[in-house]
Amino acid sequence: MMMVGKTVLALVFSLILLITYSRFMGSVDLRSHFFPLLQSQLKDNIPCYTQSPLRVYMYDLPRRFNVGMMNRRSPDETPVTARTLPPWPANSGLKQQHSVEYWMMASLLYEGDSENETREAVRVLDPDSADVFFVPFFSSLSFNTHGHNMTDPATEFDRQLQVDILKFFRQSTYWQRSSGRDHVIPMHHPNAFRFLREQVNASILIVADFGRYPKIMSNLRKDVVAPYLHIVDSFVDDDPPGPYESRTTLLFFRGRTVRKDEGKIRAKLAKIFVGYEDVHYEQSLVTGESIKASSQGMRSSKFCLHPAGDTPSSCRLFDAIVSHCVPVIVSNKIELPYEDEIDYSEFSIFFSVKEALVPGYMVTQLRQIPKERWLKMWRLIKKISHHYEYQYPPKKDDAVNMLWRQVRRKLPVAKLAVHRSRRLKVPDWWGQRR
Numbered sequence: 001m002m003m004v005g006k007t008v009l010a011l012v013f014s015l016i017l018l019i020t021y022s023r024f025m026g027s028v029d030l031r032s033h034f035f036p037l038l039q040s041q042l043k044d045n046i047p048c049y050t051q052s053p054l055r056v057y058m059y060d061l062p063r064r065f066n067v068g069m070m071n072r073r074s075p076d077e078t079p080v081t082a083r084t085l086p087p088w089p090a091n092s093g094l095k096q097q098h099s100v101e102y103w104m105m106a107s108l109l110y111e112g113d114s115e116n117e118t119r120e121a122v123r124v125l126d127p128d129s130a131d132v133f134f135v136p137f138f139s140s141l142s143f144n145t146h147g148h149n150m151t152d153p154a155t156e157f158d159r160q161l162q163v164d165i166l167k168f169f170r171q172s173t174y175w176q177r178s179s180g181r182d183h184v185i186p187m188h189h190p191n192a193f194r195f196l197r198e199q200v201n202a203s204i205l206i207v208a209d210f211g212r213y214p215k216i217m218s219n220l221r222k223d224v225v226a227p228y229l230h231i232v233d234s235f236v237d238d239d240p241p242g243p244y245e246s247r248t249t250l251l252f253f254r255g256r257t258v259r260k261d262e263g264k265i266r267a268k269l270a271k272i273f274v275g276y277e278d279v280h281y282e283q284s285l286v287t288g289e290s291i292k293a294s295s296q297g298m299r300s301s302k303f304c305l306h307p308a309g310d311t312p313s314s315c316r317l318f319d320a321i322v323s324h325c326v327p328v329i330v331s332n333k334i335e336l337p338y339e340d341e342i343d344y345s346e347f348s349i350f351f352s353v354k355e356a357l358v359p360g361y362m363v364t365q366l367r368q369i370p371k372e373r374w375l376k377m378w379r380l381i382k383k384i385s386h387h388y389e390y391q392y393p394p395k396k397d398d399a400v401n402m403l404w405r406q407v408r409r410k411l412p413v414a415k416l417a418v419h420r421s422r423r424l425k426v427p428d429w430w431g432q433r434r
Contacts (some may be wrong), residue, residue, distance in 0.1 A: 018215060026282035054121040054408045056184075057130035061168070066105060066138045069145045082109040087392075094286055097228040097315040098140035100206055100403070101186035104143045105136040107400045108213040110393050118396035121404035127174050132204070132407060132414075133183045137165050140189035161195045169200075181222075181414045184407055188226055190311050194313060197224040202417070204402065204410050209311040210335050220283055220335065222413050224406040227337045227388050227399055228315040231286070243378055244302070244371050250278035251328065251366060252301035255316060256292045257283045265330065265353055266307050272359050281305070298323035301323070302367055302374060303349065306330065307356070318388050326377045328366070331358040331396065342384060348366065349376040 046126060060079035060341050062068070067080050070089060078084075088102055108123040116262040124130050139162075147155035169175040175183060186206040187193050193200065205223040240246045251273075273281040285289050298304050304320035305328045312334040320327045325349040336344055344350075349366070356362055390399045 007283070015140070027424055028085060029125045030345070039061045053119050054404055055124045055129055055131045056108055056121045056404075057125075057127045057174075058105065058123055058130075058133050058134040059168075061136055061165075065165065066136045066141075066396060069138055069141045072145075080105075080109065082111045085109055085392075094231070094315075095141065095144045096300070097231060098186045098189040098192070098208065099229050099390070100226045101136070101140060101210075103229075103392065103394075104134065104184075104186060104403065105207070106392045107394045107404070108134060112393055119250045119394065119399040121407070128185070131411060133174055135165070135185045135203075137185065139187055139192035143189050143191045143194065159195045162193055166196055166199055172239070175206055178414070178418045181417050181421075182411070184202075186226075188228075204414060209313045210333075222408065222410055222417075225335050225337045225339075226403055228313070228398075229317050229390050230318040230324060230388065231291055231315055232298065232319045234385070235299055235324050238299070238324050238382065244374055247300055247302045247325075248278075248279050249297065249301040250276075251280070251303045251363065252297045252304055252325065253281045253305040253307070253316075254284045254290070254297055256285065265356065268357055269305075269307060269330075273363075274361055294319065295323065298325045301325050303328045308334070308353075311322075311393075321356055321388055322385050324378055324381050324385065326374065326381065328362070330362075337407065338387060339407075341402075342387070347380040 027207065049161055062077040063074075063080060064077060067086055068074065070086055085106060088096065088099055095131060103420075107119075107121065113120070127133070142158045142161055146158040146161075147153070149155070149392045169180065176340070179255075180200055181202050181204075183200075183203045185193075185200055185203045187197065190209060201218065205218055206226050207218060207223055208226060210218055210220070210223075210225070253269075255266075256393060257270050270283070273279045280301070284294070298320055304316070304323070304325035304326070304342070306314070306317045306320060307330040308314075312331045317327055317329065327344075328351065329348055330351050330353060331345075332353050336342075349369075351362055351365075386398060387402050388399055389395075394400050
């Protein structure tokens with residue numbers, strides 16, 4: 001009996017010590033100490049924590065800054081709503097590849113369930129409760145609509161819109177509070193906001209390609225790389241009995257071969273690929289028939305070539321992905337969307353410009369890729385291709401939701417810059433270092 005009493009007393013004493021320790025050092029889950037099996041069973045039934053959507057305040061801009069450019073005959077200047085949002089025009093041609101601004105705005109106008117876990121961002125009407133501020137200025141569409149060169153008289157409309165939006169910013173308490181660092185501005189076309197872009201360079205910019213922006217203006221720490229909207233239709237029923245054998249062309253390219261800057265490689269590749277029966281390399285302009293031919297060619301090819309154009313990136317990469325054709329990327333400077341989440345090396349082949357210009361080198365390397373490796377890349381492309389779909393209403397993990405997730409990850413950098421700027425007494429010495 002004395003032995004049993006001492007055991008009970010020891011257990012009580014240990015329990016008192018544990019409770020006392022937990023009060024001074026923090027909470028202690030007694031179940032994990034005395035009932036480890038029960039604890040493990042409970043953990044299996046605990047739902048995973050889901051991060052709440054990003055809270056976005058969207059400015060109510062007159063329609064001339066956004067959807068008014070889609071129908072310039074309409075005099076309506078009232079801000080667009082979910083009920084008055086026009087669909088993106090089906091006959092917009094190449095303009096649609098830089099329509100990211102439209103889909104981001106549409107996702108915020110969507111009046112679906114705000115508690116829906118599939119949404120990465122929701123619109124809030126109280127600016128004081130917002131995490132970020134979205135500027136629905138269609139700067140890419142403005143470039144495409146109001147003249148493509150500096151001598152076109154219509155170009156003045158593009159310039160005036162930029163002047164007016166900057167005037168609006170200067171009158172905004174929330175812009176002034178952060179110098180625009182917590183503001184999201186789409187500039188997807190390389191020439192978007194071309195006149196006054198330096199005055200908004202502190203903002204979180206949504207761009208297609210860093211190659212056309214100065215380093216002091218855009219960088220991966222604060223900006224987001226957005227995919228082009230693909231031009232070809234998505235391959236929705238790609239499930240043949242022999243996918244490797246059914247794609248009879250080794251390497252496919254169809255597009256403009258006369259380009260500037262790094263894109264000069266296209267003309268050189270045209271000479272290198274002469275004589276290969278399983279390589280299709282063709283000069284082509286964008287027309288309805290050309291798009292259909294490109295779609296068919298990509299769907300019947302194992303690899304699709306993506307050489308740099310006027311900029312390191314282009315729509316062709318995303319056409320290849322939605323066609324489930326393994327991309328072959330030739331560029332020394334390309335930056336890719338969602339690269340903190342997606343490893344492109346798992347489903348793409350990369351060549352430097354120097355490697356690509358060695359006669360026979362690329363074709364030899366592609367022919368040596370085993371069937372098993374190609375099938376693994378093909379299956380992965382099918383699995384991730386929905387990340388490159390822009391659509392309304394938005395869907396889980398589609399392109400626009402992926403972009404809002406990327407914006408959320410840029411916020412710590414934006415907040416750091418805001419907090420530092422509020423206490424600095426001199427110009428930012430860190431940014432001026434050489």
